[in-house]
Amino acid sequence: MSGNYINLTRYKRWETSEVEIGDLTIGGKAPIRIQSMTNTDTNDTETSVAQAIRIIEAGGELVRLTAQGTREAENLGTIKSALIARGYKTPVVADIHFNPRAALVAAEKVDKVRINPGNFVDPAKQFKSIDYTEQEYTEELANIRYKFLPFLALCQKNGTAIRIGVNHGSLSDRIMSRYGDTPEGMVESCMEYLRIANEVGFNNIVLSIKASNTRIMVHTVRLLVKTMEQEGMNYPLHLGVTEAGDAEDGRIKSAVGIGALLVDGIGDTIRVSLSEDPELEIPVAKTLVDYVTERAGHTTVEEFITSLYHPFIYSKIISDPVKQVGGENVPVVVGSVEQKGDFRPDLIFKESRLYSDNEEISFVELKDDFDKSDLVSLNEKTVLVLSTGNKNIHAALRSLRFRLLENGIKNPVVFKLSYAERDKETFMLKAATDAGILFLDGLGDGLWLEDENQSPETLVQTAFSILQASRDRMTKPDYISCPGCGRTLFDLQKTIARIKARTSHLKGLKIGIMGCIVNGPGEMADADYGYVGAGRGRISLYKGKTCIEKNIPEDDAVEKLISLIKENGDWVEELN
Template sequence: MDLFNYSRRETIEVNIGATPMGGSNPIRIQSMTNTATQDTKACVAQAKRIVDAGGEYVRLTAQGVKEAENLKNINAALRQDGYMVPLVADIHFNPKVADVAAQYVEKVRINPGNYVDSARTFKHLEYTDEEYAQELRKIHDRFVPFLHICKENHTAIRIGVNHGSLSDRIMSRYGDTPEGMVESCMEFLRICVQEHFTDVVISIKASNTVVMVKTVRLLATIMEQEGMKFPLHLGVTEAGDGEDGRIKSALGIGALLADGLGDTIRVSLSEAPEAEIPVARKLVDYIVQRHNHPYLPGADVPEFNYLSPTRRETTAVHNIGGDHLPVVIAARLNGTMDFRPPFMPDYVYTGRILPKALPEGMQGIVDADVWMQHSAEGAELSSIWPAFKGDQLPFLSSCGASLKFLFITYMGLNDEAIACLKYHPEVVLVSQSNHPNRLGEQRALTHQLMKEGLKNPIVFFEHYAESELENLQIKAAADMGALIFDGLCDGIFLFNQGEAINGQAVDTTAFGILQAGRVRTSKTEYISCPGCGRTLYNLESTIARIKAATSHLKGLKIGIMGCIVNGPGEMADADYGYVGAGRGKISLYKKKECIEKNIPEEEAVEKLIELIKNNGDYNRE
């Protein structure tokens, strides 16, 4: 694939009602209801709101045959009111339910982790080769009749793998790995190919963005090797709500869309389903506008592994690069030091203003000519460093600072700049781009550095002119996603023109992007599902209560899950978990271990806080 120039992956067209996916069709937007599927009126009303917001598919959960049967009534009511949106049934644990649902909806989602395999127990089970093969035959024998029903009813399917619900069988052979997730999917895809069933869409999701991106990249590669061109459904599960959900989703989904992967997306927010649609639309529109952009002559290097990237080797300059966490640089061009803990940038760029005082632990950056003038006048500049522009390159050698910043573009990395950088390892590059595909240009810059053997750290300067914070969050996360997952990021410098969004909000976004990419933690992380018809308690109000009580706990991960389908699995790397166990009942987890079951909902948040306190984690700062 071309890492530097945008084009969509070639896929076959899949028929899903009157809204086909893949091929030359646009990237589709979808969401999922969170009302009880037996409540026809509520499901129809919510589906309408999703469609009115711009949703092109609506998914509903079907826990049992009764719910699957009621999909017929929901479908009919929508059609009667002129809503022709394709409906998708979401099935777990019971293949009989999938058989029924396939008669009444346009697409059925099945989960390979629990379609035939029993529910995950988190116990390591041993399978002989013959036992493993026998399990595959069981999948084949149960799955083929379902495909026949789908053929008869012109129903498409989605093979939807979730990181949190891999079977113990897959875990025994592959472990909790991207390879295991891909194989879980491929087992079913190969049967589809054998049966000449092509109306298939694939999703492969995780709440961990690093796992999600790596796995989808691997899946696309394996499918290509096996001659498959099925469309991809993208999503980050349990992304959360508010700014966290938007940044996390845009980072993971955006990184894949930017590489041409993805034919439909669902942004999973712990909010009303219709709130997901505008976020998804903004993300898709932002990525696809780079279609037919001016060609970028980048060249990838052999040491870069797209499927399993590692952090680019750099020389540490003070606290930037090497093994240091990526830094955050903020802009305060008026010299005002208005920062908010815990989102205190490592450096503040003040342009042509020499700051009079800096917050404790923070360092300053000023334009090189200003720095050199004050240095010549004997000013104290021990924690303030010069920033050079490309046309100031000849003056770089005459500056004695032990840390220097050089703003540079890919086209500015000419022979003169390369020769200069080979003699100046103390220079940190600040990558700029005005290209329609800034990700491609910034990737090209870093690959050129690797080709030349240059190990200068690189900070990505991402500039915008947004008046709405949500737009900034989506665009900045989408632009930074692949750079972080590729291991190229030594820092982020986020800049937004205009006063509509204050500097503190920009700083928070920068830290949020690094945390969503799992490269730097600055606050509590919440792994919370968007809710569906299986949700067993009031998700939104519960999340708000838990956040209010725990948001000060830096570095802690808390899972808040509506039911057990993905609950224990997706929050496996969380420190604590809050999972719906029954109507109005909650189970609490520490890591993968269930500590207390069936707690009344009204007591559960306090019990969670008590559990955190008893384990000595409530006073983290």
């Protein structure tokens, strides 16, 4: 693959331009910055300040707050002043959707303003296909320029930075009509605004492209970086998986998506979006950043050039199957103990042998320093187990995988990753970071995790969760739940717990639980069912991207969601 923004065998950050946000530098040679966002009412100064302080004291280097109107944008100045008065100079960021007037107010109050190209000028998403002529489309772009330039001028005057933040769930109908729901459309949504800013010499810009689907997120961010490089730009990148969820699944999904980009040197600041108290996001983000940056100076990985690597689309390498391993089969999970239920390992390793349903499977373990002579007598009915001692784990295994393919070896491949972590969360985050990128790029037929400090059940369940987060194998429901913000008018955490308690047995069903309409309806297009905040104590329910019922009292909404799932034939009774 051409370009300097990614090196397949060496850890090196893609060097971006520097952006000043208050006293903080993002990009260039600055460390990868960690941030979070409050979920308080921005008009509630004391509560917002208190939560911002908790984020800062946990290690957050930027704090973002929503500003859905000019009143909230005005109060951001009060919040910032209160933080400074208490000795906190951490940059304050405004989050703007649908309201350019609020962005203009915020530009004079805070250090950075995040705008969403999907709704800054374009009207609210209606899921309508519009057939534009070239002249009409050009006029739409001129309208964006007309409304965006005054905002840029104000930010320039006040030294305010901007984040152009695209979300998969909030692409405008205009972009969708021309590009469809594609990485190309997401990138163009960002580039339209970036080109305008670049033309007038405004460079204090950070970019982000986020999605709840990690595969879409990773491939699209790579495409954005390539597009910038082709146009002579290198703006800093903010990374995050939107609506990642909560608990272990939320952490693993975030590590898969964010980690896949960080390990290839992409990313200057990150936010782990969990449906929990925002200060709990910070330790997760710190673990990811520390783990990835540790691989600087790793043992050299043999370089390779291959046409088989597809960084912008998912392309599964199809191996020759051995029993249920490889070919068109879903990736398998290897464990060391027989278990029952949905998380039963597909293959069991015991007494130095590998078994499938008590039938032995031939396997050979290859490390990245293997000799080609090891391949001479390789039987086509042998599973290859690939492992490495290199701390740049994914690069070493990726190189090994492609070297085998270049030698005509099409045996199925199981990646074996070994750790020694006493802390369960740290183990999960590291395993997801290393394994996620391998499966997002379609390189593996199976996953085998080892850590003598973790239970066999934890190892197997983590492997299944990584495969699900990588969109390779669904073994439980996929909850697309946002972290909440000042727009959320119901108790998000309690609602998620209630919905999970009723639906955790619905294997493979995608359920969106969204605080408001900003990303809700858009993300519902990727979910089977959606539970979206419509107002204080009011919920709207979706089937796909279609709103089925609006403004349901919150007390009735979960039961109505269950009824909707049943009415559409997607409900199964839970087995005892």
